Amino acid sequence: MQNNQLLEIAKEFGSPLYVYNAETISYQYKRLTSAFKGVKNLRINYAVKALSNVSVLKFMKKLGSNIDTVSIQEVQLGLKAGFEPEQIIFTPNGVSLQEIETVAKLGVQINIDNLSILEQFGTAYPKTPVCIRINPHVMAGGNTNISVGHIDSKFGISIHQIPHILRIVENTNMHINGIHMHTGSDILDIDVFLYASEILFETAKNFKTLEFIDFGSGFKVPYKQGDIETNIEELGVKLTKRFNAFCKAYGRELTLAFEPGKFLVSEAGQFLVHVNVIKQTTSTVFAQVDSGFNHLIRPMLYGAQHDIVNISNPNGRERFYSVVGYICETDTFANNRRISEINEGDILAFKNAGAYCYSMASNYNSRYRPAEVLWYKDKAHLIRKRETFDDIINNQIEIVLD
Numbered sequence: 185m186q187n188n189q190l191l192e193i194a195k196e197f198g199s200p201l202y203v204y205n206a207e208t209i210s211y212q213y214k215r216l217t218s219a220f221k222g223v224k225n226l227r228i229n230y231a232v233k234a235l236s237n238v239s240v241l242k243f244m245k246k247l248g249s250n251i252d253t254v255s256i257q258e259v260q261l262g263l264k265a266g267f268e269p270e271q272i273i274f275t276p277n278g279v280s281l282q283e284i285e286t287v288a289k290l291g292v293q294i295n296i297d298n299l300s301i302l303e304q305f306g307t308a309y310p311k312t313p314v315c316i317r318i319n320p321h322v323m324a325g326g327n328t329n330i331s332v333g334h335i336d337s338k339f340g341i342s343i344h345q346i347p348h349i350l351r352i353v354e355n356t357n358m359h360i361n362g363i364h365m366h367t368g369s370d371i372l373d374i375d376v377f378l379y380a381s382e383i384l385f386e387t388a389k390n391f392k393t394l395e396f397i398d399f400g401s402g403f404k405v406p407y408k409q410g411d412i413e414t415n416i417e418e419l420g421v422k423l424t425k426r427f428n429a430f431c432k433a434y435g436r437e438l439t440l441a442f443e444p445g446k447f448l449v450s451e452a453g454q455f456l457v458h459v460n461v462i463k464q465t466t467s468t469v470f471a472q473v474d475s476g477f478n479h480l481i482r483p484m485l486y487g488a489q490h491d492i493v494n495i496s497n498p499n500g501r502e503r504f505y506s507v508v509g510y511i512c513e514t515d516t517f518a519n520n521r522r523i524s525e526i527n528e529g530d531i532l533a534f535k536n537a538g539a540y541c542y543s544m545a546s547n548y549n550s551r552y553r554p555a556e557v558l559w560y561k562d563k564a565h566l567i568r569k570r571e572t573f574d575d576i577i578n579n580q581i582e583i584v585l586d
């Protein structure tokens with residue numbers, strides 16, 4: 185999208201504001217599906233947690249995607265967006281048996297990641313098909329908070345516990361139709377991915393009734409200039425070859441599934457903020473914007489470096505700024521970053537703000553969560569209103585204090 189279009193949108197809907205470009209989502213979706221065009225049955229389960237606005241989900245459905253969900257509320261959002269239950273996979277971690285039962289009764293594919301629930305669920309519902317999330321113990325992913333396949337991770341059932349899984353399956357006579365892994369986000373090296381996939385293939389051989397193998401996600405997207413991204417095209421060629429060979433040996437054409445979040449929506453999003461104050465201290469020039477980690481927590485949580493462009497003055501002389509927010513807590517978005525000269529009143533655009541940005545926003549400091557706009561067919565559509573004071577006070581109960 186052009187800077188002047190973004191400025192128009194900011195003028196119309198105010199700031200702070202999330203803007204998503206449907207065309208970029210579509211481009212990424214097609215990139216992924218064409219990288220795996222050699223696989224007969226490919227299934228993309230968009231990871232709803234990345235960006236869960238219903239209009240975005242509807243757009244995913246239009247593209248042909250299915251969805252991956254991690255809470256019953258995400259399942260409900262998916263159903264609201266028009267997905268059929270069989271187009272949804274539920275991959276929770278540490279949720280109650282009751283929540284899993286409720287979701288299973290809706291007809292959604294269940295993915296179980298611990299032995300306790302596997303045994304309880306298998307005993308109660310032996311006929312319901314279940315996918316098993318394996319932990320391949322591969323150290324992959326960027327920040328430690330998003331590496332989930334290693335030995336100490338709480339996710340998945342360890343590959344060392346395969347004999348125990350098989351005993352449960354045999355004792356309960358349950359139906360295992362899928363096998364799954366997700367080793368973490370921001371995987372740089374496709375060899376790590378391929379290595380983990382080999383472990384998954386080995387594991388899959390133990391199950392005779394599989395319909396699909398889900399390789400999770402973790403594809404890295406470039407956040408700043410010079411960043412590496414997962415070479416999806418190369419991964420497509422290499423994994424397709426391995427997958428097709430596996431299916432031949434297994435004796436059945438299985439479905440290859442992925443559940444990308446970031447890859448599909450990260451680059452589609454821009455976060456627009458207004459510069460309230462330029463504050464020169466002894467050593468730093470701060471650009472203070474009308475936001476904070478209440479709206480975009482990734483820099484503080486993961487050390488993420490989002491590219492920031494001054495769309496009000498894109499060709500100005502470059503100077504060094506620390507871009508910070510307006511909440512009462514350290515909320516640094518960028519430290520001493522070279523940005524085109526910023527004046528109070530300018531609009532800055534944070535790039536790669538589609539994934540894990542709005543979906544992780546909060547009301548900290550009792551601030552409103554921003555509005556969201558979807559740029560679709562050359563038009564800006566408001567897809568979520570900015571919150572108001574009613575949203576802040578709505579669920580609060582005032583008691584009478586004598």
Ligand SMILES: Cc1ncc(COP(=O)(O)O)c(C=O)c1O
Binds near residue numbers: 369370400403447
């Ligand atoms: C189980 C599962 N699948 C898929 C994803 C999506 O990962 P990404 O956004 O890196 O594609 C996540 C993200 O944490 C996840 O936990």
